[in-house]
Amino acid sequence: MGVIAAAAGARRRARLDDARLYVVSEARTPSGRLAALIPGLARAGVDVVQLRDRRLDPAGLREEARACAAAADAAGVLFIVNDSPELARASGADGVHIGQADGAVAAARALLGPDRIVGRSTRGGAMLDRAAAEGADYASVGPVWETPTKPGRPAVGLAAVADAARRARIPWFAIGGIDARRVGRVAAVGATRCVVVRAVRDALDPLGAAALLRERLVGAVPRILSVASTDSGGGAGLLADVKAIVRAGGFPLCAVAAVTAQTTIGVDAHAPIDADLVRRQVAAVAGDLGIDGVKTGMLAVPAIVEVVAEALAALDPADEVPVVVDPVLRAESGASLMGDGGEAAYRRVLLPRARVVTPNLFEAQALTGIAADDPERLAREIHGRYGCAAIVTGGHGARSSDTLCDDAGVLEIPGPRLDARTTHGAGCTHSSTLATLLARGVPLREAAAGAKATATGAVAAGRPLGAGAGPVDVVAAR
CATH class of the missing domain: 3.40.1190.20 (Ribokinase)
Known part of the structure; x- marks a missing residue:
């Protein structure tokens, strides 16, 4: 890995270490194009933006991912794509997030190189341990509560969040059913980072919603x-x-x-x-x-x-x-x-x-x-x-x-x-x-x-x- 790539990798992981609020969204939201929202989301306190859109054809998805990657780079936030290391490489994304059954971390790493970030979905516990052992840079733990974005997937509950706070060896984010009311609950049991989808994507004021989530997460006390x-x-x-x-x-x-x-x-x-x-x-x-x-x-x-x-x-x-x-x-x-x-x-x-x-x-x-x-x-x-x-x-x-x-x-x-x-x-x-x-x-x-x-x-x-x-x-x- 060259000096420039090594520096980029170090910068990405430093941002990941400091990250608190992670937003997942389709390319088009009720408030407009995700790429256009990224600068405002960054100002509101969002640290990571992930594009997850199964409705677009490959060409359209690649176009939206490239626009998001450029916007995120200019705003100083991380941009992650869903599931596809190939799309991450083609679009210039900072990394990829792969599901529990969507390929190996090592395969994503081999395609993207060591300077890009690879995240893994887990339900906490032994799966979180395995994600670290696989070499994932970060993991998600959830869904904490049942959510329509993960239909049919049972909730892991707050005990899994509390356990992750004690056992995790890599950065991790609580995910699933988290909104402005519940963000304090996950923070109370030890989550310092969280992923939200609908709470920002579907909000009438997504920037205000993000700012409120960030404030409540960072300032949380039981x-x-x-x-x-x-x-x-x-x-x-x-x-x-x-x-x-x-x-x-x-x-x-x-x-x-x-x-x-x-x-x-x-x-x-x-x-x-x-x-x-x-x-x-x-x-x-x-x-x-x-x-x-x-x-x-x-x-x-x-x-x-x-x-x-x-x-x-x-x-x-x-x-x-x-x-x-x-x-x-x-x-x-x-x-x-x-x-x-x-x-x-x-x-x-x-x-x-x-x-x-x-x-x-x-x-x-x-x-x-x-x-x-x-x-x-x-x-x-x-x-x-x-x-x-x-x-x-x-x-x-x-x-x-x-x-x-x-x-x-x-x-x-x-x-x-x-x-x-x-x-x-x-x-x-x-x-x-x-x-x-x-x-x-x-x-x-x-x-x-x-x-x-x-x-x-x-x-x-x-x-x-x-x-x-x-x-x-x-x-x-x-």
């Missing part, structure tokens, strides 16, 4: 909704949730369920928020900002448990938003924080919607109606009845460890029993951390261990304030 109540002492409730969410790498959102006048000794008074207002808070956040994870805490009365379950049911199940239910039934001081019938409401409507429920020993007994002190039995019972994973947190019984039961069985998550009275808010810190880690795509068992460690650290760094159990401090924890 959005975690805490549906909980205040604690005027700051150790538990919404304030504890906010601190833990930020510490775990999320952006906190809230729906206030109740207000308490609370000290480290007890709850002097508490009042629930109107249930319909709680529902509207959740709906407002979901409709405008979007949600990547949910933690529920003190819900105060059965009516609020009911409306929270209804609001969560309105979320798109395809978005796979993890819900962590911390069934706050009483305060650290022993004061009741749930109205009559609350346990029944949890069992009937909320636990079936949870990904994980995180009761302490006493709450697990109340939810199951079993007086046993065996956390494994209680965790198994909750998982078996409601289908959600259950973590019976330690600290209230003979064990300091947490006990997790999920589809894979029972796991004990060890942790020390600290000689500290600064335990107020440990449960809130644990569940909020867990919700944030799950929203980031961390596997459940790893997330549970991380939440346990964070809560333990928050107790160790707690503040000896007040006459009773002092507040934990997750911000000061190491």
